[in-house]
Amino acid sequence: MNSGVFALWRWEALWNARTEFIDAFFVTVKVSVFALILALFLGVLFGLFSSGTNKILKGIARCYVEFFQNTPLVLQVLFMYYGLLYAGVDLSKEQIGVIGLGVYTGAYISEVVRTGITSIPYGQTEAALSQGFTHLQAMRYIILPQSVKIALPPLVNQMVALIKNTSVLAMIAGGDLMYRSNAWASNGTLSYGPAYLTCGILFFAICFPLTYFAKRYEQKLKNRANSSEREVGAK
Amino acid sequence: MMEEIALIFTSYNISYIVAGLGMTLLIAVITLFGGTLFGTVLALLNTYGGKFGKIAAVIVEIFRNTPLLLWVFVAIAAVPLPSLLSRALVATVIFNAAIISEIIRGGLNAVPKGQIEAGRSQGFSFVQIMVYIILPQTFRRIIPTLTSQSITIIKDTSYLAQIGVAELMFVIKKLMSTANSFTGHSITAEDVFILFGTAAIIYFIINFSLSVAVRKMQKKIDITMK
Numbered sequence: 006m007n008s009g010v011f012a013l014w015r016w017e018a019l020w021n022a023r024t025e026f027i028d029a030f031f032v033t034v035k036v037s038v039f040a041l042i043l044a045l046f047l048g049v050l051f052g053l054f055s056s057g058t059n060k061i062l063k064g065i066a067r068c069y070v071e072f073f074q075n076t077p078l079v080l081q082v083l084f085m086y087y088g089l090l091y092a093g094v095d096l097s098k099e100q101i102g103v104i105g106l107g108v109y110t111g112a113y114i115s116e117v118v119r120t121g122i123t124s125i126p127y128g129q130t131e132a133a134l135s136q137g138f139t140h141l142q143a144m145r146y147i148i149l150p151q152s153v154k155i156a157l158p159p160l161v162n163q164m165v166a167l168i169k170n171t172s173v174l175a176m177i178a179g180g181d182l183m184y185r186s187n188a189w190a191s192n193g194t195l196s197y198g199p200a201y202l203t204c205g206i207l208f209f210a211i212c213f214p215l216t217y218f219a220k221r222y223e224q225k226l227k228n229r230a231n232s233s234e235r236e237v238g239a240k
Numbered sequence: 241m242m243e244e245i246a247l248i249f250t251s252y253n254i255s256y257i258v259a260g261l262g263m264t265l266l267i268a269v270i271t272l273f274g275g276t277l278f279g280t281v282l283a284l285l286n287t288y289g290g291k292f293g294k295i296a297a298v299i300v301e302i303f304r305n306t307p308l309l310l311w312v313f314v315a316i317a318a319v320p321l322p323s324l325l326s327r328a329l330v331a332t333v334i335f336n337a338a339i340i341s342e343i344i345r346g347g348l349n350a351v352p353k354g355q356i357e358a359g360r361s362q363g364f365s366f367v368q369i370m371v372y373i374i375l376p377q378t379f380r381r382i383i384p385t386l387t388s389q390s391i392t393i394i395k396d397t398s399y400l401a402q403i404g405v406a407e408l409m410f411v412i413k414k415l416m417s418t419a420n421s422f423t424g425h426s427i428t429a430e431d432v433f434i435l436f437g438t439a440a441i442i443y444f445i446i447n448f449s450l451s452v453a454v455r456k457m458q459k460k461i462d463i464t465m466k
Contacts, residue, residue: 010318071444071448071451072444074391074447074451075391075443075444075447075448075451076395076440076443076444076447077394077395077396077397077398077409077443078395079395079398079399079401079409080398080409080436080439080440080443083409083413083436084432084436084437084440087416087432087436088429088432088433088436090432091427091428091429091431091432092429165305169305169306169307169308170307171307172307172308172309172310173309173399175309175402176399176401176402183307183309183310183313186310186313187313190317197313197314197317197318201310201313201314201317204310205302205306205310208305208306208307208310209302209305209306212304212305212306213301213305216301216304216305
C-alpha cells in the first residue's frame, strides 16, 4: 500500500470515519457557543464593575481578571477536571470545557469592555447627567453605543481565541475536533496527514471570516477617525 | 492540609517541580527569541516584499486562525528531529513567528515612511536602512506588546504537557497521578488542590510581574509619545 502522508487510501479511511469528525466538529461548535455566552455575561458584568465607581466591586473585578489572565487555560481546565473528578462531582467534559473557556475568556472580554467604556470621555456622562438622564440612561443611550463600536474588533478577536482554545479539551479527551483528529490519526492507520489537514481547515473556516471582519472593521473606524480629524483641521 | 503539604513536597518532588519550571522558561525563551527572529523576517516580507509579501500574509493568516496544539501535533508527526522537545519547539517558534510578525508590522507602519527615503538619499542600502534606522524604532515601540505576548507564550508552554515534554504542567500532572507513592493513600481532591494550586501560584507570580512591567512601560511610552 502507498505509504505517502496524503495517500488516497488515507482519505478514504477519513471519509469512512466522517461521522466521527462531524460529531467532534459539533462538540467544538457547541462548546464555543455556550462558552461565548458565559464569557460575554462575565465579561460585561466584570467590565462594568471595573469601570464603575464602587471600590469593592472594582477590586473583585481586578482579582478576577489578573488571576485568570495570568495563569494558563490548560492549568485551569486540568485543575477543574481533576479537582472535580477526585471530589466526586459529576460534570461532563463538555460542561467543564464551557465553564473553563467561559471564565477564562470572560476575563479578557471584561478588559475589552472596560477599555470600551473608559475610552469615552467622562465629560459625556456628565453632560448626559446634567440633561436629566439617569446614570443607567446615560450608559444605555450615550456611552454604550459608542463603546460597542470601539470594542467590537477586539471582542471578535477574543471570540477567535476562544474557538482556537477549545483545543484545550483534547487534553482531557473531551471529544472535540482537535481530540478526535489526533485520536483517530494515532489509532491504527496513522493517517495524520488527512486528519490534521481536515482539522486545520475546519478551524480556519470558522476563524478566518471572523478575523477578517475584525480587521476590516477596525480599519474602517481608523479611516473614519482620520478623515474627521482632517475635517476638523481644515476648519 | 499541612500534613498533606509536607507529604507532597519532599525534597525530591521540589527539585522535580523546579526542573519543570526551568524547562517551561527555557521553552518560553527559545520560543520568544526564535519567534521574534522569524517574525521580523515575515513582517519585513509582508510590508516590503511585493509578491513575497502575499505569501507571508497567507502564512500569517493560516497560523493566526488555527490552534497551537494542532501545530504541535503536526510537528510531532512530521518534523524529522530527534527529540520531542525539538519538534515541539519548531511548532511553537513558527506559530509565534506568525503572531509576532503582526505585532512587528504594526510597529513598522508607525515609523514614518519619509525615513526610508531619507536613508536612501544618504546612500544607505535597504538592509542598512532597516538595521540602523527602521527596526530599532520599531522594536522600541513594540516592546510592551512583545512582553505581553511573552505572557501568552509562557502560558502556552503548558500545551506541551500533552505530548510529554517535562515542563511545569507535565510535572504537576505526573506528581498528581503518582501521589499515592509518597502520600501513602489514594489520590484525593486535596492533593489535586495542593499540586495545581502550587503551579497556579508559580505561573501567576511570573506572568503578573510581566504584566505589571507591561503597564509601566506603556505609561512611559504614552508620556514620551505625547
